[in-house]
Amino acid sequence: MSDVGRLADVSAQTVSRFFTGSGYVRADTRLRIEAAIAELDFRPNHTARNLRTNRTQTVGVLAMGQSNHGLWSILDGLSRSARLADYSLLIAQLDIDIEAPNAFEVVRHTLDGFQSSHVDGIIVSTPFHGTEQLLDHIWDTIPVVSVSGRPWSSADSATADSYAAGLLATQHLTGLGHRRILHLAGPETRIEALDRDRGYRDGLAQAGLEALPLVRGDWTAASGHAAGQAVDPADFTAVFAGNDQMALGFMSALRDRRLHAPQDYSIIGIDDMPDAKYFAPPLSSVFLDFTSLGATAFAMIHERIRTGERLERRVIAPVLVARESTAARQPVA
Known part of the structure; x- marks a missing residue:
């Protein structure tokens, strides 16, 4: 199995997911694994099918940036939706700058914690450009949804406009x-x-x-x-x-x-x-509506875990609420 992983340029864990069906594997990654299997004439040990196939009903949430109303509301929406679906959340809130020298190590440590807990998917909420580069192709081994103002080519995404x-x-x-x-x-x-x-x-x-x-x-x-x-x-x-x-x-x-x-x-x-x-x-x-954004992100990761299918980007539209702090410009006397 490790030989297949090296030839397909993926981890042995990804090859294991491919054979057991216990987790998501991207379509292009599946094609590389299938090509490696054919080239090596690999025959898997069928006892591998006895590996864990049950999901943990757990989603990891990597929330980047300072704590504020928007982030709290997103986490509220995620938590409410997770409870309704009988899921648990592992939440890591990292108030670090994307350009900090240790940013990659901190994010990598958090993702390693998620993977060691066998989460079924990961939601990344980030206000920063460049976060995608810190994730080290985690989406090759597990479903990922980003909550970000910029779409990612490698993961499903949702945002408020x-x-x-x-x-x-x-x-x-x-x-x-x-x-x-x-x-x-x-x-x-x-x-x-x-x-x-x-x-x-x-x-x-x-x-x-x-x-x-x-x-x-x-x-x-x-x-x-x-x-x-x-x-x-x-x-x-x-x-x-x-x-x-x-x-x-x-x-x-x-x-x-x-x-x-x-x-x-x-x-x-x-x-x-x-x-x-x-x-x-x-x-x-x-x-x-950041609470709805959080709920939307959870619905997306839940669907991705169930089906493995990519989803269209979701955008939450704004609504004007006019109150007493604004009024018509007063004419100059």
């Missing part, structure tokens, strides 16, 4: 007559932040407007507060914050400067986290 959310938020503000709209963006290493910025710029272009110089935060209310202390309020009449937490901090800082939404400026966030309706004033936001 951050580009459409940024576009919708900006269109809401331009529709209210605002022409100088500041974007408080998330970290430039995060796919969601880049997509929301693209939506902002396209929304302005549709209205014949130009983008203001970008202000960046790190998704936290503290970074939004720092931005609110540093900006010149004369530069803008409206603000599109990359998430609700940064909007909260920004409003707090401007309140300290005796500026209030929506009388002095309008502001909208993204996420529509449950607390947003209780901000002062209640925050307009774009709802991204």
Whole structure:
């Protein structure tokens, strides 16, 4: 069996899965194994069929990036759906930067733990470009679903549409007559932040407007507060914050400067986290259903485990939730 693996350039574990039917093997990998079997005239020992064929009803979840509303909600959706399907989750949350020197070793250690626990599939939730390269072709031996703003060629994937959310938020503000709209963006290493910025710029272009110089935060209310202390309020009449937490901090800082939404400026966030309706004033936001995204990701991995078939990418659409923090632009006296 090891000779077949070497010739097919796969692990012995993958060859074992091929013979026993105890796990998923990609179609192109199956073809290489079949070719190696034919070339070697290999005859498997039929006692191999007595190997473990029962699934463990367990899925590994590799959640990368900082803990925030989006990640918590994704994990909530995953957990609820797993319970309904009588599955257990092994969850590893890694708050590491994709470019950290030890990133590969940390991810590899986590994946080794999943495999030693004989999980039936793995879900990878990541906000980073390049995560696929850290996974060391794990999808050759086990079903993988990614929750990411970028599709992977090697794994099924699902996402919430951050580009459409940024576009919708900006269109809401331009529709209210605002022409100088500041974007408080998330970290430039995060796919969601880049997509929301693209939506902002396209929304302005549709209205014949130009983008203001970008202000960046790190998704936290503290970074939004720092931005609110540093900006010149004369530069803008409206603000599109990359998430609700940064909007909260920004409003707090401007309140300290005796500026209030929506009388002095309008502001909208993204996420529509449950607390947003209780901000002062209640925050307009774009709802991204991360709980449904988690549920969708679990449904996909469950289907992949059952059938072995590739699935189309699933995209969760955003919904505008307008509240009191946005209003029509006040005419200049």
